[in-house]
Amino acid sequence: MQDSHARVYAAIAAIPPGRVASYGAIAARAGLPGRARLVGRLLGEVPDGMELPWFRVLRASGEIALPRGSRDFREQVRRLRAEGVEVKNGRVALSAFGLDANLDRALWGM
DNA sequence: ATCCTGACCACAA
DNA sequence: GTTGTGGCCAGGA
Numbered sequence A: 001m002q003d004s005h006a007r008v009y010a011a012i013a014a015i016p017p018g019r020v021a022s023y024g025a026i027a028a029r030a031g032l033p034g035r036a037r038l039v040g041r042l043l044g045e046v047p048d049g050m051e052l053p054w055f056r057v058l059r060a061s062g063e064i065a066l067p068r069g070s071r072d073f074r075e076q077v078r079r080l081r082a083e084g085v086e087v088k089n090g091r092v093a094l095s096a097f098g099l100d101a102n103l104d105r106a107l108w109g110m
Numbered sequence B: 001a002t003c004c005t006g007a008c009c010a011c012a013a
Numbered sequence C: 001g002t003t004g005t006g007g008c009c010a011g012g013a
Helices: A003-013 A023-029 A036-043 A071-082 A103-108
Strands: none
């Protein structure tokens, strides 16, 4: 396993229950700014058994990244709501539940 | 080596 | 809301 992969997993594992973070924010917290796609790729390869709060990772827009109506999509909504995160129309308000709502902008913007 | 794809992101129209 | 553009880069063909 690559060191970068381990750091991404650690960053995801560090999201507290009831909160969410974007792919970009996770990458940044893993010391890999600008590598949001790596996070997405890794999440697609998470083995069923692995203990990881993958459902707390959303797009920068707050949308769930999975296809609407897919089994995993519904699973993600269910698990988020189970810990108090409001999901409206496949989306979460990062301003209310996001860990670093402004981090993405700070990294790429300006 | 190249080309294409993708649980991404921001910015400008 | 919607493109489109450019950036990122691992994996597979």
